[in-house]
Amino acid sequence: AFGLVPTPYVSSVWSSIASWGLEQIGDYGAFWYQAALAGSYYAPAFDSPDDGTALLTALTKCDMDSWCSGLTEDNLTMTRESWHAGTYSHEWGTSPIVGVAWGLMGVQQTSPGWESFRVRPKLGDLGHASIAIPTIRGFVNVSASRGQLSVHVPCNSAAQLCLPRSAADRALLTPRTTRLLLDGVEVPAVASGGHLCASRSLGCGEADAPRHLSAQPRAE
Incomplete structure (x- = not known):
């Protein structure tokens, strides 16, 4: 998006970032991670190579670094601040909206x-x-x-x-x-x-x- 990566290397750099997954980024970075996979208006010059697979994996996986674990491990009824600590009523946990609306469904205001x-x-x-x-x-x-x-x-x-x-x-x-x-x-x-x-x-x-x-x- 900012021209920092030479064009021939964009695909490999993107693949590396996508491979980090939520495990290396955490709940706080999940918003930006999903926005990058979606190719959102935060990066209007960039088209993500993802066909939705990386986004869907991030949204639906059920290990310790996931939103699913909040349901299975913490019995949540509201979004939490981080994976297994902090408050249990926090807007940071709502970032899957980005993955679904911007990413999987691809609806982006221009x-x-x-x-x-x-x-x-x-x-x-x-x-x-x-x-x-x-x-x-x-x-x-x-x-x-x-x-x-x-x-x-x-x-x-x-x-x-x-x-x-x-x-x-x-x-x-x-x-x-x-x-x-x-x-x-x-x-x-x-x-x-x-x-x-x-x-x-x-x-x-x-x-x-x-x-x-x-x-x-x-x-x-």
């Missing part, structure tokens, strides 16, 4: 007041996921599965929509190999961060209906 946003899901091993995110302009409802995306875009905003990535992908989708369909009609597409995206920002559908993206292989 201008003040949600005038614009993007949706680039990274599903990992998930077959399907959905989320409803409240914004000042209305709810952003997202439903994603491999090769499919459905998004309710508030009519007073605009969104860049991209097909999800997942661990099941055999190859990255590109405009050369894949037709991108918006509400069943082919539209111009661009490759961005390993995703296949509509080339222009989109508003709400007819009668405020969700917008649907899907992929179709090009004939050889």
Whole structure:
């Protein structure tokens, strides 16, 4: 994001950081770790190589350095300050929201007041996921599965929509190999961060209906 790592080494440096996991970063650093994996607006020039696998592992693992352990070991009903110490009512423990909303579902605000946003899901091993995110302009409802995306875009905003990535992908989708369909009609597409995206920002559908993206292989 800041140009400190030469381009040829970005992938290997990212892999090293991802391999640290929460064990080397801790609950306090989990927010930034998940934000980095998500490629959030804290690093707008960086597209994470993660297909969602590292994020999903961090969110769902159940060892001592995990949110799951708070349920199994500490019988929590509220988020805690650190893995097994500190207070048991603390906002630091809410950072999984970042991993789910920014990361797995890929919903990221790109201008003040949600005038614009993007949706680039990274599903990992998930077959399907959905989320409803409240914004000042209305709810952003997202439903994603491999090769499919459905998004309710508030009519007073605009969104860049991209097909999800997942661990099941055999190859990255590109405009050369894949037709991108918006509400069943082919539209111009661009490759961005390993995703296949509509080339222009989109508003709400007819009668405020969700917008649907899907992929179709090009004939050889």
